[in-house]
Structures are given as structure tokens and as C-alpha cells.
Amino acid sequence: MRNTDLPSDFIREIVDEDVKAGKNEGKVVTRFPPEPNGYLHIGHAKSICLNFGVASEYQGGICHLRFDDTNPCAEEERYVESIREDVKWLGFDWQGNLFFASDYFDKLYEFAVELIKKGKAFVCDLSSDQIREYRGSPPAPGRESPYRDRSIEENLALFERMRRGEFDEGERVLRAKIDMASSNIHMRDPVIYRILKVSHHRTADKWKVYPMYDFAHCLSDAVEGITHSICTLEFEVHRPLYEWILAQLDVPCHPRQIEFARLNLSYTVMSKRKLLELVNGGVVAGWDDPRMPTLAGMRRRGFTPASIRNFCSRIGVTKYDGMTDVALLEHSAREDLNKSAERRMAVLNPLRLVITNYPEDATEEVEAVNNPEAPEAGTRRVPFSRVLYIEQDDFMEEPPKKFHRLYPGNEVRLKYAYIVKCTDVVKDESGRVIEVRCTYDPETRSGGAGAARKVKGTIHWVSAAHAFDTQVRLYDRLFTVEDPTDTEGDWKEFLNPESLEVLETCKLEPALSGAAAGERVQFERVGYFCVDAVDSSPGRPVFNRIVSLKDRWAKLAGKR
């Protein structure tokens, strides 16, 4: 039985009731059934967390990974591999229960034959246009196909000839014989097998006929002993057909289909088609572009699997088709990274700072805490010298009120080092400040005698002679509006031109030079960053911003 302390939702309640009622001998078997025709995205993560999550909460519960590969036109082996990788990366284990709908093609064919023998399916010669026309529209009943009353023998013979490839694509289909007057379009003699003379990524050229989703899915579920078949809302209207098919045939079990609302995330798009359009249109660099809501993109960006899982549990599961604020995802990322990411200093937009009373050629090392949230992460030594870089944002010649950073005459602490006072600035011909000159107070070194002295601001820095240069990419939301598909005109008009900012001359503390691909750190006072696995090279890690730190000053300054 499920632990009642765990968060629940309407699906878990249904499963609970079924278990209590002793259905399926109290077993819980779910499945995650992707079609291998594209990459997984954060919306799939919701489904993965749900299906694997529900199963894991019951004694002996399991979740299968089943590829719904019934349409060879769109499906490819490379997608199978990326999907397996993504599910594993998210932290879930199908425990050897890896299946393909194509594993069941023989069985499915036999089920179709059984249906024909029961007089519940027929071969139809109508063209697809005619079928559409005969189907009618929802308010009015459809018309029956003239081929509907063929004899069982003829249907059997024709279906066999379809299988052998004797007909062309589109020439004939197998249809379930249900009710052309049903108010549910899906019950109006739906097509359950079509001819496709296309090579399949797993069964090669063995088959010329392939089952449709509605036929294959419920029977695959039944064959695998799935107890709860959880899917998204758009399949709700398919449920009567799911039930009908299982009721006609002799199947080992009768799974229960339950629908929930798919995830909609603000400031992005989620459909495979639109995502593909972004990739093909060159709007992003690929499926794993760090701005993409794909798991491949989010992984490359640096999101942790735990933060995605936490996000999924926070958003809950309902039948309400809403829009989740991306801020919730960002919060989940910060929450996890705050605990786990070590701190480093990096200056993204460097401004030279010279300490005029500091010895010319001296270098010393100051001790820096790796993670204030995790003392066991220890400390490191950071080189300090006369010439430093600080962030351009941390200096203003004419500061507004409440600006606690550096400006002429003001003091700030250089984190882990000394308190410095700005005495002067150097400008170029255009009047831009290109160097800040300071004096330091030797007594105020961290841990030293005068260290207790309070100043309003603390800023980060790197030593110019010791820092190394690298590229840092700042990612932002892909669109400028919450729901680009909910507007007049082309959704691509709302792409955010500032979704990517590449900074080429960032100055990073030396400890960062050995950072490995995929490593995540917090750049103090800036945000969480991840070493890009593609564009980094030994000794020169390139960083992707996962998410910025909350910035109260930016908020304050923005309001002015």
C-alpha cells in the first residue's frame, strides 16, 4: 500500500482505490510510451515522473519504457537512444522492462484477425478522402461504408493480401465495425490498420501493414499487463475506443486509462512540431541548444535531474489545462544548486581596478569558502594582487541612492580579501571609465584584526595576472510573451532576440580552469553556471548560465 505521507493527486487516489479493491491482484504496472520521432522535453518529464513515480510508490510496482513505434515514416533509432538516455538521466529505471510496440506486431496482427472473425472489423476500399467524407462531422451522423458488410471470409482474404503487400498504400484499410452514428468521431468505424510500404527501424521490411495508435496502444498495454495507462487529456475522447477494443478481444488484462493535463510552460513552446521548426529554421543551434525545453537542452544548460523532478512534483497533476510559470522551474533549479554548487569568482564584464598602495609585484592568497551551505565542501586559496578585475556593474561614477557598491569616495569589501576605497578613475577619450583606482586598508584582510569593520557592499573580483579568459553564455527565455501560440499571427514573431548573449572576455579565477564538462558552479553574486560539454576544451572551459541568482538590486534599480 502507498505511504500516505507522500504527496498525492487524483491519479494516485484512483490507483490507491484499485489496489485496495484488489484489482489486478493488487499489482501496479504503469508505462511511459514515447514515440521515437523526436526528443523528449520537460513536458515528457512530467509524464515520466508521474508514471515511474506512481509505480515506485507501491510494493513491487514497476514502470515499463515502451516505444510506441507504429508509424515507421517518422520514427528512427537515434530517437530511441536519446529517449533511453534522457529517462535514465532523469533518474528512472525501467528495470529491464524495455519494450516496443513493434515487438507485438505479430500478436497485433492476430488480434486484428480475431476481430475480423468476430465480424467486428472489415477491409474498406474507400480512399482516405472518402472515409473522411463518410465519417461526417460531430453534430451529424456519418454514413456506413459500402464495404462494411463484406463476408468474414472475404475480409480475412483481403487483410491477408494487404499484409502480403498486394495492394498499394492507401488502396485499402482495415476498419473496426462500431457505429457510424456515434457522437464520438473515434467510434465511427475507425481505421485500425493501414498499408505502409516503408521500412521500419526495428522490423525492417517484414511488414507492409502497420496498426494505428488506437489499436496498438490498448493491446500493447494489455499484453504487458499494464494496470494503469496514464496519458494526456487529448486521449480522453479515445477512451471509449480503448475500452471497446479490449472488450472485443481475449486479452490477458484490462488496463484502466486515466488522463491528465499536459504541461504548458510560460515563455516557451512545447510541441514537437514547433520545436522542430526552431531547429530547422536555425533559430536555435539544435535539439540540445541550452534554450530548448528539451531534456537534452536542459541537461546541456546545466539543470540537475533533481531540480526537474522537484519541479514536476511541485506542479502537481490535475485535469486542468493551465499554464505553469517558468519562474517555478527556475526556483527549483536555484533551490537544488544552492545546496550543491560550489562557489567561484568570475567577472563577466571586466573593469580594471588598481590598488595604488598595494606593493607592485606582490601576490598573496586569500581563503575562500567553497559552499556556505555545505561546510564540508571546504575552502580554497585564491590569488590576490595589485591589479584586479571587478564587474562593470559594481562601479558607478554617479551612483543612484541605495547603490552599495563602488563609487568615488566609497568603500566596499573585496570578498574574502580587503576593504578598498575608490580614490580616482581613469577614462578613455570618449569619457568611459576604463580603470578604477583604489587604496586598500591592510588591517581589514578577512580573518585579520580589522576585518570586523562593516561596509555596505561586498563585491567579487579576480586577480588580473592570475585570471584566465573564456567565453560565458547567458541564456534567457526563448519568447517575450507567456504563450506565443495564443497570439494573432506567427508565433515566431515573439522570439526573444536576447535569449542568448555571448560574452567573450570574461575573467575567471584560476581554480575554474580545470572544471570538467558538465560541472556546475555558482559564480558568486551572479548565477549558476555549467561547463558546456560541446564547446569547452582542456584548460578552457566554456560556461553556460543555468539560471541567475535572485537580484534584489536589479529589481530595485528597475523600479526607478
Next chain:
RNA sequence: UGUCCGAUGGUGUAAUGGUAGCACAAAGCCCUUUGGAGGCUUUGGUCUAGGUUCGAAUCCUAGUCGGACAGCCA
């Protein structure tokens, strides 16, 4: 248009006929060698109209609004 589904603060959710709560966001304060993190406080909600009931977010009826469906896609 017909069927099905849904509706609780700005957003996502909880309350399963009995005190409308939580998280994010927003605002304010405290703390701070990250304007980070943390702590405290505040603002703000049951789509509408009827009905059942001692009592309704919850049950019933009608309406309003939103979504799904009319592929030989899944």
C-alpha cells in the same frame, strides 16, 4: 455547430459536506564578507444564478468561459 472534459489569490495546487491552506510570484522587515541563502510579516481566491442541507469550493440544475476531438499521426 455535436460530444466529452475542465474552472479555487497573478501562477500552480490542497481542502473528498464542517476554520479556504501550501508553494512560486509580488510587497515590507530582519539578518548577511554573495543586494545570494535564510528568517518573519503582508497583500490577494472558491466563474455566475438557482437549488439540496443545520452547514456547500465540494452534491444537483441551468448558464458563462476555456480546452479536446472531425489524420490511413501519436
